[in-house]
Amino acid sequence: MTKPQYGDYQFDIYFDGLDGVVPRWPVDFATLEQKAASVLPWWVHSYVAGGCGDEGTQRANVSAFARYGITPRMLNGAYERDLSVDLFGMRLAGPVFLAPIGVIGLCSQDFHGDIEAAKASARSGVPMVASTLTQDPMETVAPHAGDTPGMFQLYTPTDRDLAASFVERAERAGYRAIVVTLDTWTTGWRPRDLNTGNFPQLRGHVLANYFSDPVFLKRLAKPPHEDLRAATREWIKIWGNSLQWADLAWLRSLTSLPLVLKGICHPEDVRRAKDHGIDGIYCSNHGGRQANGGLPALDALPSVVEAAGDLPVLFDSGVRSGSDVAKALALGATAVGIGRPYAYALAAGGADALVSQLRSILAELDLLMAIDGFPTLPALRAADVHRVG
Numbered sequence: 001m002t003k004p005q006y007g008d009y010q011f012d013i014y015f016d017g018l019d020g021v022v023p024r025w026p027v028d029f030a031t032l033e034q035k036a037a038s039v040l041p042w043w044v045h046s047y048v049a050g051g052c053g054d055e056g057t058q059r060a061n062v063s064a065f066a067r068y069g070i071t072p073r074m075l076n077g078a079y080e081r082d083l084s085v086d087l088f089g090m091r092l093a094g095p096v097f098l099a100p101i102g103v104i105g106l107c108s109q110d111f112h113g114d115i116e117a118a119k120a121s122a123r124s125g126v127p128m129v130a131s132t133l134t135q136d137p138m139e140t141v142a143p144h145a146g147d148t149p150g151m152f153q154l155y156t157p158t159d160r161d162l163a164a165s166f167v168e169r170a171e172r173a174g175y176r177a178i179v180v181t182l183d184t185w186t187t188g189w190r191p192r193d194l195n196t197g198n199f200p201q202l203r204g205h206v207l208a209n210y211f212s213d214p215v216f217l218k219r220l221a222k223p224p225h226e227d228l229r230a231a232t233r234e235w236i237k238i239w240g241n242s243l244q245w246a247d248l249a250w251l252r253s254l255t256s257l258p259l260v261l262k263g264i265c266h267p268e269d270v271r272r273a274k275d276h277g278i279d280g281i282y283c284s285n286h287g288g289r290q291a292n293g294g295l296p297a298l299d300a301l302p303s304v305v306e307a308a309g310d311l312p313v314l315f316d317s318g319v320r321s322g323s324d325v326a327k328a329l330a331l332g333a334t335a336v337g338i339g340r341p342y343a344y345a346l347a348a349g350g351a352d353a354l355v356s357q358l359r360s361i362l363a364e365l366d367l368l369m370a371i372d373g374f375p376t377l378p379a380l381r382a383a384d385v386h387r388v389g
Helices: 006-018 029-039 042-049 056-067 113-124 138-145 160-173 228-238 247-253 267-275 297-308 322-330 340-372 377-381
Strands: 068-070 085-087 090-092 096-098 151-154 178-181 259-262 280-283 313-315 335-338 385-387
Touching (some): 006 340, 029 042, 029 340, 042 340, 056 068, 056 297, 068 322, 096 113, 096 340, 113 340, 138 160, 151 160, 267 297, 280 297, 297 322, 322 335, 322 377
Parallel strands (some): 096 335, 151 178, 178 259, 259 280, 280 313, 313 335
Antiparallel strands (some): 068 385, 085 090
8 A cells, every 4th residue: 555645635635525525725826826816915915926027037937837848757656756855954755845935924814924834834844944024033933833944044134243143043043054045135126016115124014033133123223113114224224235255255154054045047156156165056036026037047947957066956936836846856956945826825824725735736746746657856857858849
């Protein structure tokens, strides 16, 4: 008798259907997106759904997956699949993770989405990359993830003492790696939000890690609850740091945790990162939210993987389904980040809906591997992948 597999989730749904019970939450992205749009406050939905410029890169990230096809391999006896992956000393049950989203705290209906995401992480075994920008302090969020390891994403501030404090706090809170975002030291040109003057952080949202940090509080004449505008103006002055290669030695000195560089899309940047002793590469263009007109992240992935060699390569941007995850893995990614589907699931129903969505994505990935004849992730990564059309 075979052991339980992620794909068995479909039979849970079908057997419930015999009793007239249909899924409470949508299992596909399109329906989930519609549901989220109907329940999110307009200003949250605008910020999460929008991208830069005419949002061409955002659309290209999604459509890029349709240009790749995996060639099936038969007679491989894929009755049981092993989707586990080793990442920075963590043994994970599956190759997906919750990508860092700076306003995820606003996406659940109780405005504590970071905590809801951590609860879903504990229940699903899918690790969370917690953002610097959270509604609740990182120390409050981390325990809700239970035994599922997590990582901390750093928006490196210009104040080095504050950066050191964030990293130290993350390490104490139990996060297992530091993911340094490189492509968001200033905000991109986002017309959806510009047309409505919509910037949640300047209203004091998702700044809990700053407002709970003694280094940041020393910069203020009054605490944030007494003068919120002054606090947010101080935040905007220091939140983003345009890092240079020479800064990596300083970042390395802050922690013994693995350092991962997020936003890498060029193989030469991968090679330089390896020369600087970086532990992992994160191929991403921020989902098209930061710069319009760029190459879809999926098209950049193969050359990034080749240059990375033995280094693990994380990936996100445009992922909407389990088959998208499969294609990114087949192109060499070590693990794949879930972005907007995660945000919209939280909007639809908090941790319960997010667990359902993660089970759906993993089930689709698992069934694709089963039917196409790939019993393991190494087998999938060795698959023939071709451009379509």
